[in-house]
Amino acid sequence: MALSVVDLYVRILPQTNCKDCGFTTCIAFAGMVVSEKLPLQNCPHIDPGLLDKTQKELNEQYAQGKWLKKDMAAEALTLAKGKAGSMTLEQVAQRIGGSLQTGSTAGPFKGTPHMILPYFNQTVLISKDRVTDHSGFDLTRNEQTFIYIHMARGGTCSPTGNMKSFKEFPNTVSKIVSMRDQVETPLKKTFSSRGEALETACKNAGGINVKDRYESPDLAFQFRVFPKIFVTLLFWDENEGFEANAKLLFDETTLDHLDIEAIMFLSEHLCKLLTAT
DSSP: OOOOHHHHHHHTSOOOOOOTTSSSSHHHHHHHHHHHOOOGGGSTTSOHHHHHHHHHHHHHHHHTTTTOOOOHHHHHHHHHHHHHTTSOHHHHHHHHTOEEEOOOSSSTTTTSOEEEEEETTEEEEEOSSOEEOTTSOBOOHHHHHHHHHHHHHOOOOOOOSOEEEGGGSTTOGGGHHHHIIIIIHHHHHHHTTOHHHHHHHHHHTTOEEOGGGOSSOSEEEEEEEETTEEEEEEEEOOBTTBOOEEEEEEETTGGGTOOHHHHHHHHHHHHHHHHTO
16 A cells, blocks of 8 residues: 555654754655655654665555656656657658758767757757757757657648737737746846847847848847747837837747647747846
């Protein structure tokens, strides 16, 4: 029978809230042991015999996945891989603008078919199981999920150059606040009265100056996220009592290639790329 948080607290722990484990209460410590595999030995007040026996019980239930806190990022990546895995890399490469490599004599995918895909100011290597940079380092799980979603989306449209704001896409009402708080506001705060710094950051992230296409903003840079996905950043610096403002525009075909959640990730990722410099 699996040990619950309450079981561990009542049957095993001293219930003294001594804080020697690093937590303010024994019940809080029990929760971390059961749900996140924190070592039980971090409590120094358990009899060694009981400690060994209980840790073995815990290891068995960990192996069965009982009571463990769900790793949502890992689950999302597994799901995205599964959807993308229903297509061959050759089919995907032709559709989204990547190039298929049947194998190589060196690198992270030595002898294994993989796809090379432009991604912002770099290229990434993609197999059925992982996405890496050219040095062989895995991209973050969220970035890998984002790329597999793009692969699985099934879009075929080429960009038209007709750019739309996020709120013009359907089903974005619940995400408007997130776009403001997680993307637009950080950009405004970081680059207010620092237009030259933003221009440098945009160029470093692979952005192309498209100010000639827009009259009102002080800066306008377009980013080629993937071969068929473009996003444009418009920025108005603070001026005569008006605070700075930032807005992202997306090619009207973007929903053919990404869902709304993936567009949000793209926006937040671009914001982090720019503000990190």
